[in-house]
Amino acid sequence: MSEPTGLRARKKERTREAIGNAAVSLFLARGFDRVSVNDIAAAAEISKPTLFRYFPTKEDLVLHRFADHQGEAARVVRGREPGAGPVAALHGHFRAGLDRYDPVTGLNDHPEVVAFHRLVFSTPSLAGRLTRYQLEDEEALADALGEGIQARLRAAQVLAVQRVLARSNWQKVADGRTARDVHPEAVADADLAFGQLR
Template sequence: MEELSLRERKKHATRVLLMETALSLFEEKGFDNVSVAEIAEAAEVSKATVFNYFPTKVDLVLAGGKAHISEPANVVRSRPVGQTPHSALRAYFLRMLKHHEPMAGLSLHPLVLRVQRIVRQTPGLALKAMDHRRQASELLAQALIEEGSSELTARLVATQLMHTQHILAQTNLQRIHAGETPEEIYPDAVATAEHAFRLLEHGIGDFMRREAEPSDAPDTAFHDTGSRAEADCRVAYAPGEDDTRRAVEQVLRDAEDEIFEELADPDRL
């Protein structure tokens, strides 16, 4: 901040004011129940000023992550001679861990934690964050194609690299929200990252090779009716509200289906 000009510091202060004002309203009323006009009024600025800093309402929450979309592709393009894309992105993620970056899931910055909570509570924002990951993967694939990779291989490799980073970050984030500090998590986070990128480097072809025949013990979830030579499932299950909610949240976290892109369009919110 000390290196910024006075004009740049004022712009930064306005940006933070708008974001904090918006987050407070979203926390109080819910993201979908707050208009840009309300945010402008609460921040004592014009609606046009809000849009000058944040093109959409979604950007008031996700602008931080959006700024990182092109980073993986840029890291790969700028890697030195002799370094693989895998090695470059491994080093990139380990640097983010070292500096407790939000994109590595190790930040305790209050603003970052507020954003993460609102995203978890708002399906539309979760979908948009998912789309940001998709865009990052597509840009990374394009960087690989530019260097001579086939489109199929580039997309397969990019998807694996980006989704690995996402899972690692989410693992760290869960521990942050459970009350652990970045310092407590960091050694495990590094070890987990090394393991994950080692799997990518050497492949999973021999993973969990079965060394013995499976047990012949009957499945305890089934039983013989006695009158028929068939097994009937004896587990009756009907999903309740909590099960349904968890299932939906799981889809929102892990699905990479591009059909959600339209649903996440900020113009619909």
């Protein structure tokens, strides 16, 4: 009998998650450049070809954690309430992320999250790959905003603002402050930045 599709998909997702977790643990312990793909395959108890079926590049082993947020800004714009402007919807979404201490806002002081962001920001190949993800997000947001240069400029501005805000929040937390302590400043900064976008 064949395995039900839902079960097979869940098993694949669990395997993908296990590989990603093993990789990130090794990267955090030793540094990205000091860990080989063979090290990760051994830690995850899989073959190297199996690893590459789940993650095409070594960088993807880290950045898969951003996958849940891929295209998020475009989804927020498309799913906004009738009458709500796109920038207002994105501002509300970012503020809600701050209130949840969502790691993507930079406002999260869990030691592993802080270390993970440090790994990404301090490893040139990861920072470069992250830029590619951001450019894909920019294209998706521009499509959601409309057509032409104005939509592209607005998308670039919004995502630059979110990136700067998140990096600023992370830096404050990385410097030793708690996320709860930084929260009021992060909210004020977001209000100022999105206010300027409007």
